[in-house]
Amino acid sequence: MNLQLETPRLLLRPFEFSDAQAMFALDSNPNVHLYLGNKPVTAIEQCLAYIESIRNQYLQNGIGRFVVELKNSQEVIGWAGLKFITEEENNHVNFYDIGYRLQEKHWGNGYAFEAAQAWVTYALQEMKIPTLYAMVHVDNTGSNRILQKLGMQQKNQYTDDGITYYWYELPNNTI
Template sequence: MISTPIGAKSLTINFFINTMNLILETDRLFLRELKLSDAEAMFDMDRNPNVHQYLWNKPTKNIDETIAIIESVRNQYIQNNIGRFAMILKETNELIGWAGLKYNTEIVNNKVHFYDIGYRLNEIFWGKGYASEASFAWLDYGFNEMKIKIMQAAAHTANIASNKILQKIGMIQTEQYLEDNISWNWYELKNPNI
């Protein structure tokens, strides 16, 4: 168990590591690896056009796409020892979205080989603080356990909710950039322990 002050908030995280199994626990959530058995719940989230409004408006069309995404994330666990994790609501044991760290090997904002923090929620769980709660846990884990020097993130400029979440967890907007003629805000946060 780790108890770490982040900003004005104190966050307690329980974590367990087995072979390739990491679980973070917050007050309301379990954050665990994505599994193929999560495909139906993820497809339900990702086929919703509202969820993809600020993601190039490309909702998932069939469950096979979702399965391919989960397999890709699971490969990231093996290649990079990290990736996006399922966000499980403790109260109901249901998958409500995903959150986590990703080691980026593709060019984003003219940058490559960096860690970013991200999240996505099923629309019915928006506005309840779950993305912030999960992100605080991932920042804590990334900075204290993985010793990441700088965390990065991007949010569509018009996505007010996502920008507020990144600001709430302490990320600082350092620039704006265009990708496919879409404006994005770029955020960074240096590890306060290094």
């Protein structure tokens, strides 16, 4: 996959296996996983398997989560992007989900919004996705604020595996 997106401060690029150490730094932090089921990774092999899964999504669906890298330092600070969901979630199947996850030390700098905004633009204008979806833990105020700032509308809430989520939708008004 040779797609890359750029924002004023970020480069969004496909995952490489060399990103495993940065993903381990991200996903081994319990604070990062507070609203993700509290299951931080414990071995870098889990990150390598995750990267392999994402790279398979590129091949199968032509899209997937991308690395978020700071342009000025080339530091990998997390991931953001689209995922084509083929399993049922909140009575939906075969839909595009937008998501993001950043290292804790980079929270509060607007990077997640900046990356997500680039992906919303790409999803709606380039891919012509009819509706973009997202789900977020009801207590994750930062992420809920980002989705609302992107223009996504909270439609309902649902519980999956004991966790309650808000369900967001953004219809594509340009098609």
